[in-house]
Amino acid sequence: MKALHRRLSWLALLSALAMAPAAAQVPPSAAEVLAYEGVHQAAWRGDLPRLKELLAAKVDLEARDSRGRTALHVATYARQREAIRLLAQAGAKLDVLEHDRYDAITIAAVADDPATLSLLLSLGASPRQTTSRYDGTALIAAAHLGHDEVVRRLIAAGAPLDHVNNLHWTALIESIVLGDGGPRHQRTLAALVDAGANLRLADRQGNTPLQLAKARGYQAMVDKLKAAGAK
Known part of the structure; x- marks a missing residue:
């Protein structure tokens, strides 16, 4: 009976975590947007003439809204690339964290926004930061959600493949345990495997990625992991 309760608790945790990045990451609400003034308003709207005026007047670029978002965070949420x-x-500052410890790179990754992600990377934003309440990375968040193109771009930019978050999961493990086993999560896992992600790193219970994929019946993932030499 105790074992059953532990299993049910674990399944409940997995269910809750399946939406964790989206739930933890809080975009500006309609009320917040209406209240925005100055640089936050211009950034959200993509009002470039107004933004240029404010920049010429030496506006505080690091001013925060009630959730610690700078104008850069706001522009990233709004996909206002210019x-x-x-x-x-x-x-x-490109790598500053808001109150929930998200940076612009992770915001773009969770939003499945490769274009904004690529712009941020080209401007010098780091894909290597530890972000979120889970002590994760943008790569882990994207892998969790099966954002395969984002995952490929983060890998190409040097995101840490084998970072272990405070749940004791890597990006590879999250693509399995929090994925649905479908095409996008399969492509995500393949990108990580092909890039050289460590196939031996296990979860807190000692389960390897191959064991986790087998347990969920994700045969395409099992086949890819086996072909790469996973045990």
Whole structure:
């Protein structure tokens, strides 16, 4: 009976975590957007003439809203790429964390926004930061959600393949245990495996990625892992 309770608790945890990045990452609400003024308003709207005026007047680029978001965070949520470019050129910090410890790179990764992600990377934002309440990375968050193109771009930019978060999961493990086994999660896992992710790193219970994929009946993932030499 105790074993059954532990299993049910574990399944409940997995269910809750399946939506964790989306739940933990809080975009500006409608009320917050209406209340925005100055640089936050211009960034959200992509109002480039107004933004240029503010930048010329030496506005505080690191001013925060109630959740610790800078104008750069806001522009990233809104996919206002030209606003992001202007802010970066004016000296806005690219790697700053908001209150839930998300940076712009992780915001773009969770939003499945490869174009904004690529812009941020080209401007010098780091894909290597530890972010979120789970002490994870943008790569782990993207792998969790099966955002395979984002995963490939983060890998190409040097994101840490084998970072272990505070749940004791890597990006590879999250692509399995929090994925649905479908095509996008399969491509995500394949990208990680092909890039050289460690196939031996296990979860807190000692389960390897291959064991986890087998347990879930994700045969395509099992086949890919076996072909790469996983045990």
